Amino acid sequence: MIHALFFALSLSVTTQDTLKAHSHLQVLSHDQLAGRKTGTLHASIAADYIAKQFQNAGLNPVFANYTVPFHYSSGFFGEKEAHNVLAASEQIANRPTVVISAHFDHLGTKGRHIYNGADDNASGVAALITLASLIAKQPNRKLNYLFLATDAEESGLFGAREFIKASPIPLSNVLININLDMLGVSKRNKLLGLYNAPSKAFIESLRTNIWHKDSEVKFTRGNGFYNRTIKNQRRRILDAGDHREFHRKRIAILYFGVGQHSNYHSQHDTYENLDHAFFDGSLHNIAKVISQLDANYQLLSRY
Known part of the structure; x- marks a missing residue:
């Protein structure tokens, strides 16, 4: 393992990196962005901020610009405009691509209340920006990386649907999607890693080579795993x-998050109410998994 990591991606999250991540988190969950509701000026400002961070990291736009507008149906006859933000590391020929994603939209305002969406999902986007910046500095990476900040997730996963529909790369080249959604609050101090893949061999390869029983991340098989929603209904x-x-297109997935909690989709989902030490730990652990994935990707069964 040591030999493999020496010649592959090796992400090390420093104190300075976590401070920058917290800065991104504060900006994206600030009252001035008014909850980043899709279709609003505030969501556009958030998209531009993410694009600027990708540019500052030295990442390349995937299309002509980092922000990519799209439209989706809203209501019976309505249509809304939204914006995904995409960037990529320098591409290595004949290598698979890892798509790391996080949605940046949230619920906006209700009356006088701002739904800041600090955990959901400024935390995931802050981690995405930080990981993208770290990966961009790594010359020894074995995989290609595409970074995707989606819009209109809260409306029905429309940003992810648009990416799949108009993917800049063949979907057959995507090794895995790593989705980051809610990384900042956990009563049990345990980050959930949900995984699934079309083949059992791929899953067993992940289990053997990417994580271990003593991992600080609680990994759970995707099929049959449920969570209670705030309406007390079971939802996978x-x-x-x-x-x-991605899963619907038979692409392997890793989801990192904490599930729902008392501040979920409420005005109390603010930066101040996050568990900042837990967020830092989440960032460190996800970086470890990505490093291990990059080092061992050739051991993973293709399907």
């Missing part, structure tokens, strides 16, 4: 995020 976490759209 496998279907409850952007990773679903």
